[in-house]
Amino acid sequence: MEKLIDIEDRIPALRRKRKRRMTFTFSILLFLFFTALLLVLYLQSSISKIQQITVEGTYIVDEQQLLDASSLEIGQSLWSFRASVIEDLLVESPGIEQAEISRKRWSEVVITVSEYQPVAFRQTDDSLLLLENGEEMSAQFAGSLFGPALQNFDNKEVEQKLISELGKLTQQTRLLISEIASTPSASDPNLVTLYMNDGNTVIVSALDFSEKLSFYPSVLQQIPVGEKGIVDMEVGTFFESYSSIYGGEGEEVELDEQQENE
Structure with a gap:
């Protein structure tokens, strides 16, 4: 004969299970809230802006020419551009064979190019x-x-x-x-x-x-x-x-x- 379990005996276990589930859900919501808050604060802060632009690999091409062609500016959002689009613009410049854009050290953008000989x-x-x-x-x-x-x-x-x-x-x-x-x-x-x-x-x-x-x-x-x-x-x-x-x-x-x- 199967043993019958009184519903009153199960209530404490159900309460603990429900409490754990609510705690987990609350923790996830709290994590998402603070993550979104930190992201908003980051995007509004100066550390998400371009503070330095470095050009590497130039010898015959003027650096300012590349900066003008890239359209990148100090103070611009570090995430407001697509690297591939800027790279395509740079290889259209006279003397440039290849170009690579990378984000480094939080707020620096590095432009690395290879020139035609x-x-x-x-x-x-x-x-x-x-x-x-x-x-x-x-x-x-x-x-x-x-x-x-x-x-x-x-x-x-x-x-x-x-x-x-x-x-x-x-x-x-x-x-x-x-x-x-x-x-x-x-x-x-x-x-x-x-x-x-x-x-x-x-x-x-x-x-x-x-x-x-x-x-x-x-x-x-x-x-x-x-x-x-x-x-x-x-x-x-x-x-x-x-x-x-x-x-x-x-x-x-x-x-x-x-x-x-x-």
């Missing part, structure tokens, strides 16, 4: 830099810090190909070049002439410019000490000294592009 500058104005992606932009630094001066090219396709090839060179190799001129021939409209900082002149096609110029340091090791002249890299690699050209002495020497650097 400057590879040359206009001979007519050394503040007009030519970037690896083909863009042209004004910069506060002298262009000679980044690469050679480009004379005016009548053939813009050749110029764009040359700029692309310059971007494939190391900065160390680019800085060996002082000036580049377009010197097309009947057989090759892509020919360019390079005036090197070491005093030599190099003739090469813009089509395989980076490949040929990568051998220039090893080519220099094969040139007689003290001699300066023309290095013709159009077909093969040949050297003829200025004294031979203008003095009538000497001969053209074929050089080995593949010789290892000593």
